[in-house]
Amino acid sequence: MEIFWAYRISGDVCFLDADESGHCVRVLRHRAGDEIDVIDGEGTLLHCRLTDDNPRGAQAQILSAVPEWNAHPYNLSLACCPTKNNERFEWFVEKASEVGVDTIFPLIGEHSERKVYKTERAKRIALSATKQSLKARIPSIPEPRSVKDFLKESRDGLKLIACCFEGENPRITINEALAQYQGSEITILIGPEGDFSEEEVALAVKEGYLPISLGASRLRTETAAVAAVMAVYLRAM
């Protein structure tokens, strides 16, 4: 199934950017009059008819809409410290997008090897994985911020921080934490290569986060992040 993404919708008209238009018109050879499926990136699938087959800026008219198309029954924010190796973090972005995640917050931790992060490539990967896995909501990927700044932001729902050590508050497993919670708003923090610092975890606890363990295996950052998304996804099965 081919899906395109509209960067802008105005009334009943969808606008495709240069990348999407090129793919639609040049690669897949669609022409004005063809019916195409377009996602708005925010949950809705739009059945459309191509009206302008400009390969640099195509336009289509909306015929009908399917709200919450293939939506998952939770709102998951995965806040993770990007790894020094960008490819590893990008695998996580792709897999999280396929499985189902709503927001990926790149964070810079005290022990992060990567202190600077540009979201552009991750956003392209998230878009591509969203289309490939037949979803209509593209995970949003905000600009990076420090772990401490993120912890101080007000958030609803279940808030978990995965760390490898036992701080003052003993950890519970991610399964136990999810089993205790009836709602659907979930935030999970995954630390950098060097783990969260004791101060970061103490601040998290103060801000209402539960320290959790992701099991007995020693997982890389990007693997831990995928494990966390999988735990939420499997719970919702």
Added chain:
Amino acid sequence: MEIFWAYRISGDVCFLDADESGHCVRVLRHRAGDEIDVIDGEGTLLHCRLTDDNPRGAQAQILSAVPEWNAHPYNLSLACCPTKNNERFEWFVEKASEVGVDTIFPLIGEHSERKVYKTERAKRIALSATKQSLKARIPSIPEPRSVKDFLKESRDGLKLIACCFEGENPRITINEALAQYQGSEITILIGPEGDFSEEEVALAVKEGYLPISLGASRLRTETAAVAAVMAVYLRAM
């Protein structure tokens, strides 16, 4: 923590191959007399003293052994059809090894895009991930065989086949299948890009496999394989 792997153990002597020896002696500059940790690849961690610091073939004497070091409480065989793109399958091999898997069977399905598979690179990745994640058992990766041949091999324990369609036998979720089973021997089949064929699933059912769903998301082969390993790992948490 540094770990090395011995390809051969004879009495109380460990033998490191050229790769391991080079890493031990040239890169990490160990010399005869140093104490080093070595895994036998089959579950045991050996505390050793380096006796021969030949960078092409080091040897060490075993001082003590820790059996079942960091072992996971299940025996999981993940039989998966390698993807056309080797990188994707290798990403799964790395992640499965980090999390905990015992055997990865590469299979060739009727709808596989990849009809031939060489296990060499996967074995190197499994070894590397095993050491990095502080495990002593390296997942074994036998030579590929067809899905049908694999299905006819006699296997104990819980046997699951993940497919995207409802055949004659309705699927249950992987969670339900795992919840119903008290034991620790688990085999899960993951199909190729084009899914398993109806004949393959019918044969699986005849051979005692339960058809399962991996949830609502449309996952790539390698993502599905990681999801299956995660489900078993999380259940054992």
